[in-house]
Amino acid sequence: MSTRGPFWALSIAILRGFLRDRGAVFFAIIFPLMFLVLFGGLLANQDQSKVDLIQIGSVPLVDDLPDDARGAFDATFEVSEKDDRAAALEEVRKGDADVAIEQRGDRLIAHYTQTDAVKAAVTQGTLRAFVDGANVAATGQEPRFTFEPESVEDDSLTVIQFVTPGLLGWAVAMSAAFGAAATLQGWRQSKLLRRLQLAPVSTRTIVAARVTVTLLIALGQLAIFLGLGAAAFGLTLTGSWWMAIPLVVVGTLCFMALGLLAGALARTTEGAVNLANFLVLPMAFLSGSFFPLDAAPQWIQRLSDLLPLKHLNTGMLDVMVRGEGPSAALVPLAILAGFALVVTALAARLFRWETT
Amino acid sequence: MAAISARNLTKTYGDLVAVDGVSLEVDDGEFVGVLGPNGAGKTTLLEMLEGLRRPDGGDVEVFSEPVWPRNARLQTRIGVQLQASSFFERLTAREQIRTFASLYGVGPGPADDWLERVGLTDKADTRVEDLSGGQAQRLSIACALVHDPELVFLDEPTAALDPQARRNLWDLLSSINDSGRTVVLTTHYMDEAEVLCDRVAVMDHGRILQFDTPAALVRGLDAPARITVGPGTLTTEQAAAIPGVTETADSVDGVVLVTRDPAGVVAALAEGHHLDGVKVQTGTLEDVFLSLTGREYRA
DSSP states (O other): OOOOOHHHHHHHHHHHHHHTOHHHHIIIIIHHHHHHHIIIIISTTOSOOOEEEEEESOOHHHHTOOHHHHHHHHHHEEEEEESOHHHHHHHHHHTSSSEEEEEETTEEEEEEOSSSHHHHHHHHHHHHHHHHHHHHHHHTOOOSOOOOOOOSSOTTOOHHHHHHHHHHHHHHHHHHHHHHHHHHHHHHHTTHHHHHHTTTOOHHHHHHHHHHHHHHHHHHHHHHHHHHHHHHHOOOOOTTGGGHHHHHHHHHHHHHHHHHHHHHHOSSHHHHHHHHHHHHHHHHHHTTSSSOSTTSOHHHHHHHTTOHHHHHHHHHHHHHTSOOOGGGGHHHHHHHHHHHHHHHHHHHHHOOSSOO | OEEEEEEEEEEEETTEEEEEEEEEEEETTOEEEEEOOTTSSHHHHHHHHHTSSOOSEEEEEETTEEOTTTOHHHHTTEEEEOOTTOSOTTOBHHHHHHHHHHHTTOOHHHHHHHHHHTTOGGGTTSBGGGSOHHHHHHHHHHHHHTTOOSEEEEESTTTTOOHHHHHHHHHHHHHTTTTSOEEEEEESOHHHHHHHOSEEEEEETTEEEEEEOHHHHHHTTOOOEEEEEOTTSOOHHHHHHSTTEEEEEEETTEEEEEESOHHHHHHHHHHTTOOTTOEEEOOOHHHHHHHHHSSOOOO
């Protein structure tokens, strides 16, 4: 075996240290994958579940639906019949059913609950549509307008498409920040940083080795996420998904810088990891890693624009599953690079060789 | 030639004067100990000599080169052991020393040789976290020596070891300057300084109180020696008659003779064939510390 250069020696030492640290591997790879399995596997089949509808007595408007209309009706509603009106309403009140309908003459009356706002809206809209349809049919005229729903997304767009980029962003952010914070603090406490300072190795070489290993880990996370997503959950990537690679690289640098900042501020390894956690976990929630932010209040969406993870997630979502071109990643890349520079400069200012 | 030449070093942390105007010359090939209780300023002094810490005042030259700021020409000539835990996490002993070797451009061969020399070959595949305190210290020392430096700094290499492990380490420590290497070691153990060091700097409250060979330090005490001969060998009257004996006493071990001329008294005892169970006690470094600081030595 020939003599390795300092850079490789350090890189291999750091990589070995990581791979043998069960906790670090768990949090970098297994833990985020658990979420991927959870979201991708369990929530994938949760196409808005059917609305439980109780039909009180006879409701000719529903009973006399033509076959195709009846099919559409059954696709939305799980129909059960009950003659006891009071009991039916009580079921709705308790939440066992979503809506109870009765027909009095020409009036279709729906008793619904507001507990689930989405279902309540679906119920009203759908029932109204059927009543309108019945009205048109009653005139004996051919309908003049027709309605054709068409999803703008690819047919293959399932839950996994949305959760993979966000969870990957969170995983990359977490392991980059923790790795940097823990290494800086750990090495400082054991005086290894001091020891290296006395060896004929430049600070640049030490930093380069640490960055290289972290990037390697991040790209490993990318490969595992995409591989498992495609193999097990039917993840399909769109054209310029490869732009996710530079996004992951720059994102990693950005979160390493954040980890360095945490490591520079904290006095103990635990403190550094806790601080990194404190920065990354809320950021993951506010950046749409776990759920889309579209429904969040306006101020949260504005706030999320200030968070680097939001831009990493958005960039990856655009190029990996939304089918946007490579240029869609450029703005997020620039923002992430800017964050990385500013935070690194801040961390460098606050850096101390020792805890004392 | 002086390996180390330090002039008037001072380091202050807030109100605490850690090192207070220390000057020190260490010759090539010398084994020097810096002895003092915890908090005496030993580590801070050592870190300034190594070039790790910038002195507030004074300057240090190693091999006639300034050590501060970071001097690349010195780095391969100096070896440093900071403390036992200065390791890369979760590497085995062999990976550890090979990594350090690579930093100095040294191949795995010499690294493995050093592992053997410190007696860790059978622990080569053990992770550093699983080594005992003594084994970790040995590995740490080997890592400091792997590039064959001319000058080695060892900061309390035997701290936190049990007495047995400490003595086991002495053989290794005394052997590392065999090849003419200069060694500077800090310790708070008197016996260790006495056994290992050519010269000892006694340090307290940031100052070097005295710097000399252990024997000269004790001689300088001007304290009488106590010579004990086995019971029944000599009566106290006979003992008091020996020239140079100033005082005698009976003890369970025999008769105690107090003298300022131990050599002459022992010679007289030999002449009279009264050497059975003889024991000579001169002052120890503990007495030196007591006389220099006026207080008991507490490590």
